[in-house]
Amino acid sequence: MTLDQTVSPTLDTAPWWTSAVVYQVYPRSFADSDGDGVGDLNGITSRLEHLERLGVDVIWLSPVYASPQADNGYDIADYQAIDPLFGTLEDFDRLVAEAHARGMKLVMDLVVNHTSDEHPWFVESRSSKHNPKRDWYWWRRPREGFEAGQPGAEPTNWQSYFSGPTWTLDEATGEYYLHLFAPRQPDLNWENPEVRQEVYSMMRWWLDRGVDGFRMDVISLISKDPALPDGATTGAGGLGDGFPHFSNGPRVHEFLQEMHREVFDGRSGDLLTVGETPGVTWADARLFTDPARRELDMVFQFDHVCLDHGPGGKFDLRPLDLRDLKASMGRWQEELSEVGWNSLYWCNHDQPRVVSRFGDDGEHWRESATAWATVLHLHRGTPYVYQGEELGMTNAPFAGVHEMRDIESLNHYAEAIAAGGDPESVLRGLRTMGRDNARTPVQWDASPQAGFTTGQPWLAVNPNHTWLNAAAQYDDPRSVFNHYRKLIELRHALPVIAHGDFRMLLADHPHLYAYERTLNDDRLLVVANLSGTPHTAALDGDWSAVDLLLSNVDEPSIVNGRISMEPWSAHVFRKR
The missing domain is CATH 3.90.400.10 (Oligo-1,6-glucosidase; Domain 2)
Incomplete structure (x- = not known):
């Protein structure tokens, strides 16, 4: 089918990033060019064809700054130097130039809530x-x-x-x-205007070098309550919850507006700013991303990725109730429909692999990976693809904590065992939710070390790379990779996806996720069965005359407003 390429008036005036797709690169695990077992800048440059083939618009580069690597680069010792682990400034400049030559922008990770203790x-x-x-x-x-x-x-x-x-x-x-994070990550005092001016100067330096914007790490934490009051006691040893006193603090909007004036005013409108904002509500997000306030273009929020956390936190596992997820996603769609903008994601360097977390990484691996992708990408917002997600990469089979590298997981294990926790139960939580799951090397092919490196990788390659890899998927029209590519093509081609109204359907169904997107006379229906059991969807409205834009299984049909849904099936229809 040929997609209608007509551009609506809405699209004429909308920022470019509303119809864009961002791809996150975690450099140490993407591609290694020199055989030392750690990914690097030249490795990224060598794999840009993969991203071009996928069709993404923006590369978000996790930190490559000089760092002692206490938290894999999120502890920065020099904001204006490249860590030798990843290459040189000349390598960085070459990567930016090559990305731009292929029509892609590059966004840096800005980590300015804290520095390294070696800064x-x-x-x-x-x-x-x-x-x-x-x-x-x-x-x-x-x-x-x-x-x-x-x-x-x-x-x-x-x-x-x-x-x-x-x-x-x-x-x-x-x-x-x-230090809100590790002891080797001391927090900057943003109350001090000298600190802010140094940060802004550094940001201007990178923009002048050709960078196209910033993803701002935990940016909602930069303003603390100067009184530093105690928090409600929640943890062992009398530790308390300080979050209400250091998140979304009293001057955070002032600081971001000042940053916008000092750094972004007078520059091209082609830049992108996205803030990672733990704990913000949709009401907060409207403030952060209202264009009239001149703060951020969009936020990362965490409502939807905390729904399977138990009372004890992320490693205290509980099953996801799909109705809760629909309520969260639907509310954000509704509340940001007139003002504000949201990022759409399941995965990143801090989250486990979605096909293992919410899907079925066994019998229905391909179907569940593509079903979750379909559900996400057709919402209003800017989708983010985390490296390997477009291949359906899964969580890793860690034999024990000795195979893990992440500081969060290692600290949690030591603390939980010291407090009398059952080792196997603690390991179960780490294997399911630990950040190392997202950080295993990208699986390029079936060769030793998955084509990631000729050396010994810093973190073990997932053994399923012998069949789950990019080379095996490029020429398979039903592959996870090609499904993602088609989803990105749809967003680029159809203004209804970026700009249409959103209406959740079947909100109370425990297994089906369905919604409508509408822009003028253009209507899309997205429906997915996010379970391993067949279901029948009874649809609202007249969907008797439709074109099937995309499906991850054999072609379905709608008869008298009802559609039979195979396990982990997902379909996108367009009203004729």
Whole structure:
């Protein structure tokens, strides 16, 4: 079928990124050009044909800055240098030029809530209580009535994202510094205008070098309540939940508006800014992404990827109830329909593989991978494809914690076992939800190490690469890769996908996910069976005369408003 290429008036004035698709590259696991077992910039450049074939518009590059790699590059020691692990600035410039030559933009990961403890700013800051950069980070004396180093002496009771307290004692000065993540990731003090100006100068430097924007890591955490109050006690050892005091803080919108003025005003409208915003609601997101406020283009929010977390957090597993997911996704579609913009994703470097998490990575691997892709990509918002997702890559079969590398998983295991947790139960949570699942090397072919490296990979390649790989999928019209390619083509071709109204159907059905998209006289129906059991969908409205745009199984039919859905089947119809 030939798609109608007519461009609607809505599309004429809409930002380019509303109909774009972004692809996230996690450099250390994408492609290794020099055989040291770690992916690098030249490896990415060598695989740009893959991304061009897929049809994506933007590459989001996870951090490649100089770093001691305590958190795989999210601990930055020099914002204006490339880590030798990944190559050189010349390699980076070549990657940008090659991406641009193929019609793709490149977005950097901006990590400015915190730095590495090896960053010169922090080295100076901790050198003396009187150093001019002391106030560039959050330093506090021990809690009143306690000696430095005593249990409970930390200035607040906040618990870190990576286990333990958010405060570490610097013995040389007798004060504690704040780190919401690992102790080697001290938080910058955005209250200090000198800090902000240094960040803005660095951002301008990268834009002048040809970068097309930034994905801003945990950007909603940069404004803390300066009073630093204790949080409600939730964890072992009296640790508490500081999240209400450091997320979406009192000056976050002021800081982002200032950033926009200082960095982006007067530049091309072809740039992209997306903020990772843990804990924000749809109401917050409207503020962050309302074009009139000049803050961000879109947000990453976490509502939908927390629905299978139990009371104990992400490693406390509970089954996903599809009705909860539809309620969350539908609400975000509704509330951002007039103002604001959302990112669409199942996977990234912090999330497990969707086909293993929510799908069936066994008997119905291909069908469930493509069903979840279909459901996501036809929503309003900008879709993000995480490397390997377009191949249907699965979680890894880790034999034990000794095969894992992620600091979050290793810290959680040590803490849970020390608290008396059952090792197998703890491992089950890590195997299902651990971040290493997303970080196994991309599976390019069936050769040793999956074509990722000629050396020993930093993290083991998934053994299923012998059949699950890019080379096996390129020429297979039914492959996961080609299904993603067709979804991207649809978004580029049909304005109704980027700009149409959204209406959730079958909201109370526990296994079927269905919705309509409408723009003027153009109507799409998306319906998927997200289970291993056949179901029949009874559809609202007149869908008797339709064209099938895309399906992941044999061609279905609609008879008297009812459609028979095979296990893990997904279909996209267009009203004639």
